[in-house]
Amino acid sequence: MTFAWARACGELRRYDAASVLRTLKTFKVHKSQLVVYSMLVSSPRANRLTPELKLFAREISREGNLPVRIRSRMIDCFQLDESSVPNLSKVQSYVNCFAKTRLKNNGNLDALADMIGSAVFTGKEMEIQAFTFGGNYDAEGRLVIGDGFDGDPFFAGVLTKNLLYRLDRPPATFVFYMDATFKLNQMGYPVFVCSISDKRRLFCLVAIFLISHRTAMQYYDALMSLNTVYERMTKKHLELKFVMGDADDAQCNAFKRVLRETSECVYLM
Structure with a gap:
């Protein structure tokens, strides 16, 4: 008894062909006298995530890589192929679970608000203890993010007392910088950085702000809130002589509204 072969598909790449073959049922053929029958054999066990692959996935996921990218890098770094690398659904399940439980990447705004609100500035913090601050608070004194x-x-x-005290010096002895950087978080929000440099040309961080929009109002809130915290800590107005930024109109407008109202300084670009 014979069977004719039927063409299922053709002109497939090697990886695509392997994927198609894995979906087909596996049969084991036995011969008994003149009768041919088939016995269904269970499909081979799917490749599992080894401890080494799990460690690799955790390290790469901290960089914000998606599961499909992590799986591709597993193939490159561990010299695997489509037949030996764990399937995408298994990598997705592990990476998403790690991101939600360990990296707090759960999209829960209430949990994020509680975490930021629990570290809001009170004035009782240690010198190197990080605290949060902003320009909008509710009736209970909680920061509205x-x-x-x-x-x-x-x-x-976010800042600390030690960082903010760097501004408590003669204004003509340093240059105040303000600029926005990108690709530092998974949401793609720009990070607004405030820093200073002195005659030794050292870059000294003062404060960082995570903002969702690069508008004049958000820059204004950042500078105004920084000035407010500085006044609460030092009992003095923030005085700046030289300020360096970029040609962003939103940043320039915020600078004119806040810094030029509190001190006489020169804006450099």
Whole structure:
């Protein structure tokens, strides 16, 4: 008894062909006298995530890589192929679980608000203890961070007392920098950095702000809130002589509204 071969598909790449073959049932053929029958054999066990692959996935996921990218890098770094690398669904399940439980990447705005609110500035912090601050608080004194949409942009600042005390010096002895950097977080929000440099040309961080929009109002809130915290800590107004930024109109407008109202300084670009 014979069977004719039927063409299922053709002109496939090697990886695609391997994927198609894995979906086909596996049969084991036995011969008994003149009767041919088939016995269904269980499919081979799927490749599992070894401890080495799990460690690799955790390290790469901290960089914000997606599961499909992590799986591709597994193939390159461990010299695997499509037949030996764990399937994408298994990598997705492990990476997403790690991101939610360990990296707090769960998209829960309430949990994020609680975490930021628990570290809000009170004045009782240690010199090197990080605290959060901003320009909008509710009736209970909790920091309002926003949801990231146009009508309610996200905004939160982070600093320590030691960092802020770097501004407590003669204003003519340093240059104050303000600039926005990108690709530092998974949401793609710009990070607004405030820093200074002195005659030794050292870069000294003062404060960072995570903002969702690069608008004049958000820059204004950042500078105004920084000035407010400085006044609460030092009992003095923030005085700047030289300020360096870029040609961003939003940044320039915020600078004119805040810094030129509190001190006479020169804006450098």
